[in-house]
Amino acid sequence: MGATVHVRPIVNGEARESEVESRLLLVHYLRDVLGLTGTNVGCDTSNCGACTVLLDGQAVKSCTVLAAQADGADVITIEGMATDGQLHPLQEAFREHHGLQCGYCTPGMIMAAADLLARNPNPSEEDVRHGLEGNLCRCTGYHNIVKAVMAAAGSSTATVGAERKEVTA
């Protein structure tokens, strides 16, 4: 192992502390160190968005962020979206509207959608389509993903991020 760095992020509301290789990507920290394998890797170039998580309330592609950059930050992954056994409205909507098939892009798609709705609680269809441009799906043709995000937008609890951060900080 090369040079290491000490990181103390808050992941899904839980304070974590690790000594990691300084080049370790956030996605591999989440997956390999913390065992949170819901966040997936689909490319090496930040194109597919399967690895999208929220970092201090903002959607980031965790394959392009170092674990070191998450030191002291609040990280929310797909595993942190349900609260008290209640699915997040986006999770509910993806199931209700058949917004997933193989499920591989789904965690990243839901996290990107959460960020989109936090910034724009009442998006138009076009807003949703452009807002999800950074996330690829090969199964659904996006039709039902867009439908699911629009449906979740109608829900008052569809956002995570700023409010959520206060809870976990």
Added chain:
Amino acid sequence: MEATTETKTTGPYVGRTMRRKEDPRMITGLGTYVDDMVLPGMLYAAIVRSPEAHATITSIDKSAAEAREDVVAVFTGEDLAGDFEGPMAMVWAPPGVEIRTPEHWPLKRGEVKHVGDPVAVVVGTDRYSVVDAAEEVIVEYEPKPAVVDPEEALEDGTPLVWDQFGTNKTHEWGISGGDVDAAIAEADVVVEGRFVQQRTAGGAIEPRGAIGEPRGDSLTLHSSTQIPHIARFVLSGVIGVPEDKLRVIAPDVGGGFGSKLQVYPEEALVLALARRLGRPVKWTETRSENMMTTHHGRDQIAYVTLAAKRDGTVTGCRARIINDLGAYLQLLTPFIPELGFPVMGGAYRIGAINLQFTGVFTNKFCTDAIRGAGRPEGTYWIEMSMNRLAEKLEIDPVELRRRNFIGREEFPYTTPLGIIYDSGDYHGALDRLLERFDLDAFRREQAELRERGIYRGVGFSTYVEVCGLAPSRAVGPQGVGLQGAFWESALVRVHPSGSATVFTGASPHGQGHDTGFAQIAADRLGIDPENIDVVHGDTDQGPFGWGTYGSRTAAVGGEAVARAAEKVREKAKQICAALLEAAPEDIELVDGRFQVRGSPDRSMSMADIAGAAHIPPEELPTEIEPGLEETSFYDPENFTFPFGAHACVVDVDVETGKAQVVRYVAVDDCGPAINPMLIDGQIHGGVVHSIGQALYEQVVYDAQGQLVTGSLVDYAMPTAAECPSFETDRTETPSPVNSLGIKGVGEAGTIGATPAIVWAVLDALKPLGVTEIDMPLTPMRVFEAIQAARGDGGGAAAAREGGGS
């Protein structure tokens, strides 16, 4: 954006929109894909790959890599030569046709034949350090000339991919029915065209992954595969382990689209490494590796001649098709183009058809099945040719199709190639499409928009596809020549307390068969689908099966589930009859209860019956065996032939060349629905796959055989912003082939859509004189076609020479 999903909530479960059983784990991040798995003592592998398209390996120095602290071992092809009993498999041996098939070993010795060819593997304790070490393996190459263009490859004097064959031609295969020469000679009108289906990538968002795991004298492979049972069958031969000592597990698989219908060298490699090192070894593909060494699709050039009478009646179709197969022939590589042959006459009554396929070696990675696999190509040839014919005869393309449709009363319809279309109502699907898409109104709108400088066009496609793979004897060794069979299995087990597990030999990876199969079994068992679990993808659980591809799983695997469940139901009736003192033929299943006909008060639930089957009461005759499970192996008597009619509307920005799909209406007929919501989902995804091929995607190799599109930066898959909301509808023409009447839908959108999209662009550009652009219709190609048409009328030629994506 409303689809036509019904909201039926009573009656049979089959036919209802039901939420998927698969979803709860996937929306919470609890899906288990290969790379999610960590096994005790697991090592990581990274592969050293050739940067050359064609070269001799002159030396490999692995000492620096071996010296690294985190590295356990480094192996070259020579090191592992004794670890493999046989080369990777290619399974097509058509009677009477020689297919030149080079040996294909998991690690290469001597020469490399494409960029990405594996030459060494590094195994170590950490995901990152093996990648570092792989970069320290020094391989020297002596480059050889690369063969890139498939048509040039066939010319005399071209460098050879494989010296021992003395040619770059892999094989020729043809099929013919009726007198095409006479049809062409006697035709009032003949249209000819050269059509290109470019090389594409599967694009599953999950790259491949494989873990080899040793356990005693057995080995387990965890792999992102569509075909776990075939993989075990093939790999047991490659690594020399009997099938009973090899288990293959496909956990959750993150999309396949045919790209995981393969037995890959890396699967054999991790097994050999696990056996050698006595520890689990994981290899996870990077996206760059995926673009290089996960099989590509399409890459065919067709020269098509269509003969017709003046009234538009098509009398003959001849096609010569050149297939760039790449350097090695993998599982089905040479067969995939030919798989399109059954539907190359489309939905039309064509008396004579002659098809000739030529396979070609090039220094590229192999092609093989990608969503549609031969049928999108065949459909593109015939649909584009029909459009050309319509133009030449000045007949509306919709009307031309109607004049040539096989009539609904003509089924089963035998084509000149001896293929029997099971059932169809092509007029019905087109009628439904035109109810939703007012063509006259569109033409008025189009004319108005053109006056304002907006170029909008429409394209139609009326496709037929062949699914339900397959009647084993027709496609097997003595038939088409595949060294396999294509029946499917199901085992239905009712547990003592009345819930059930269905084991299927199919191996779905996103299609939703856990839900659909539970619906099929539920109706036959009187058990709620919530209480039926569907297990697949594990060679140690359930009977042998042939996997999921070719839109076969519902029509073949689903029928096997129905048959196994019906056997269980018959046994349940026997038990019920014995306990209720009635005749078995008087027991009927009504609203989830087994009851004596006419006496609803005398009834039992499946739970009561299952309890008695497992813990037999005194009253149960000893002739009835205990237990409640049955197996079915279903081999279909024919293929199924889904069909549909699609309309695509495109706007083209003539200043930038950008084409945008603004409306898409799809009417598809895959027989009766199991779960309408899942059908719509398959159509949406299938059409977008085609939007990608038609407008954006192309795997590009340069003249030296270097892969130019090595990542998703360069290989442009459509995002949500490039796609419209879809309007979907269905007609339901049952197939007589299986008891469910179902035909299959997984590839329909992809098969039907490309000609509609491409023709919509050409229709939009018609006023500018553009008549031809090869896919993908990128802004650059469209722009160049417009410029060329404006300049010298040579739009077609210029577009063809235009750059890649």
